[in-house]
Amino acid sequence: MTRNTRARTTGNRIVTVVYNGPSRRPRLRTAPTAREIRDQARFDQNIRDGQRLGIIPEIPPPLTTPTSQENNDPVNQTANQTDGADDAMPFQPFEDNHQESQWEDDDPLIAHASYHQMRRYAERRERINAQWTQLETQVTWAYLQCQRQTLNWTNPLRSFELPAGLCTCSPADIQERKVDLIDILFHRPCISISFCKCLPDVVRLIHYGYFASSADRPRTAFSIRLVQFHHFLWQSAVVSASAFVKALAAFLGPRNNQAMFARGGKYRRRNLRIPFTFSTDLFARILIRKKKILNDGLQLSKVDLWANKCPRCFGPSLNEVKSNPNEPDVILAMDGNFQQRHYTHASRDNPGEDQYPIDFLTPSQLNTDVQAVASTEGAAVGIDPPCSDSHKAANDTRSGTSWEKCDDNGLFASACRHDAPLLFANIFQTGEKLYYPVSIVRNIIADFPNQKFGILYDLGCHLESHVRKRGLLTDRINDLTFGTSVFHAFVHEWSCQVKYNPRLNDWWGLSDGEGLERLWSFLSPLVSPLRVSTRLHRLTKLQARAEYYTEQLLELSADWLCKKLVYATDAVRASTLALQTLHAKVNRFTPGQNYTNQFFAEQWQLEQQYHRQTNLSVKKQKVELGRLLCLEEALDTAWRNVTLTPEQALARATTCATLTRKIAEQRTLIGEALMTAVSEIEQGGVETEEERDLLMMILYSKTELRQKFLALLEEKQPLVRVRRAGETSSLGRLTMIVPNHKE
Secondary structure, three states, rough: EEEEEEEEEEEEEEOOEEEOOOOOOOOOOOOOOHHHHHHHHHHHHHHHHHHHOOOOOOOOOOOOOOOOHHHOOOOOHHHHHHHOOOOOOOOOOOOOOOOOOHHHHOOHHHHHHHHHHHHHHHHHHHHHHHHHHHHHHHHHHHHHHHHHHHOOOOOOOOOOOOOOOOOOOOOHHOOOEEEEEEOOOEEEEEEEEEEOOOOOHHHHHHHHEEEOOOOOOEEEEEEEHHHHHHHHHHHHHHHHHHHHHHHHHHHHHOOOOOOOOOOOOOOEEEOHHHHHHHHHHHHEEEEEEEEHHHHHHHHOEEEEEEEHHHHHHOOOOOOOOOOOOOOOOOEEEEEEEEEOEEEEEHOOOOOOHHHHHOOOHHHHHHHHHHHHHHHHHHHHHOOOOOOOOHHHHEEEEEEHHHHHEEEEEEEEEEEEOOEEEEEEEEOOOOOOOOOOHHHHHHHHHOOOOOOEEEEOOOHHHHHHHHHHOOOOHHHHHHEEEEEEEEHHHHOHHHHHHHOOOOOOOOOOOOOOHHHHHHHHHHHHHHHHHHOOOOHHHHHHHHHHHHHHHHHHHOOOHHHHHHHHHHHHHHHHHHHHHHHHHHHHOOOOOOOOOOOOOOHHHHHHHHHHHHHOOOOOHHHHHHHHHHHHHHHHHHHHHHHHHHEEEEEEEHHHHHHHHHHHHHHHHHHHHHHHHHHHHHHHHHHOOOHHHHHHHHHHHHHHHHHHHHHHHHHHHHHHOOOOOOOOOOOOOOOOOOOOOOOOOOO
């Protein structure tokens, strides 16, 4: 429409405007308001959250020509999610999932979606596990049969043909599918292999010399000799699956003309880590089932199974003569480790009791002792050995900060005197509780009703006090002898060492009780990867690594015993020379006579009697009273200080308030009756009350100084020569040889 508008006067001329089009003027676009910006930002955030949680599908990127940078593209690193079951990426927790995730708390919809995502992942994991479990028997049978026929795959098959009579399907029931085959020397992508209905695909591939990476319609398979090589490499070096697959791809790439690309996208290299992990897990299942078949076939008893771990401890006792009927037949060492923990955000799986490895105590086995310890809490009142406070693991002081983001907080284990691991307990959301050592001891001694056991533990004194006062292990308490491990023994009070230090008591021989420290060192490469694995994977890998450690100890047992014999001979020779030097000196306590072995034995017996008969509670009361007197002296000193500035006055007021509070707490702790009793005890040999107070304060100061020094010494003392299995340790050099000891 064309029309003339009204003439407008602009200056000295008349302008006529002609419009061709709509009569309305176009509106100018206004700037968005702050509210619109917030709404749009929230909408975009919801879209991103939905894509992140899998509610809203992401728009696939356009296909482009591959470039040299494609392998470094993060999008291509997850391309195998659409490649099938054996290429699907596993569930990965969000990067900020281990922190306080605010966006989940703000929106209930997102939290609900996250819950269902984890639930779908758990259901898929359980479904896959059930498929593999259903095939275990057939797979193990096929593996053992083919291993014998091919001489452990030293003569691999040249063609994909099954033995006669193994497949009974008609030609119509046989179909071909493409499978990528990877060997230690080559890889063959998209090879046509025939599959049938009467024989599972996994079993058929084993007859061809390959492990499938999926229980149902596998598209990838790894040669058995490749998986075996990885198994031995992992045992000796703990190489990760990612690093091994990366090295394998770099090795096979230049040696093959045809590259392997992911299906569903052009020119995207395959991610073989997940398929390879499934194949290695299948091999681990076969090894476990193979060992069970061997034990069942030999009809091994429980004692025979223990003898397989350490024949020197649990095997036949031939030509062994005990110096005393109460001498322990077996010496056990126990210790906890809080490095082998597991993060809660890594996985939410809950292994069943039938899935626990054979060397791990199941929750039902622990529950008996958990209830026994809980029901006897009242009987434990008053048990407070002075040397127990210096050990962090015992009083659980680290649980608040170190374990708040973990579900499995560590391990508690036992080993024999020859360092062979015996039993493990998984520490679940707690510290080094009393029921862990009690449960391990109970489960071991139950299989040996006629033998006596020696127990070496960091807090052997604390353990015996609780076991006896709570009435635990009452049926076998007379068969148990308690001691402290050598490294920790020297941190205890001298009165405790006289009774529990294995270097100062009979029947312990050269046993140091530190075998588990060497085991923890051997398991240390697993700390980092197992913190973010599944809980079941963590337990099975620890079991496999411990079994390999035991095998290495058995192979080196003769060399181990030879070194112990040489060390014992040298120690006897050195002790004999030292005694000869003392025998040549005049005994100043018995004029006219030299030192004799009888004199030394009498003095040591008197030393033991004094510390065993001394009332330790009275000594502790003196120390507590000395602490009260020191606090009061510090308060008087603070009030006497002259303040110069307001800051100094404020600091003095704060100090005085703190000291006043501590004094009140200390007075409540010791009570008036205790103060009177201690005063009466000290009146005999001290003239004035001031002298008694000074002696109390000196006793407290000396005790505090010694505890701090020993705590520092415990942290700094290095562990020497504990990295390799079979080597001895220099922990607690032998100062007294006990005759007729068993090694």
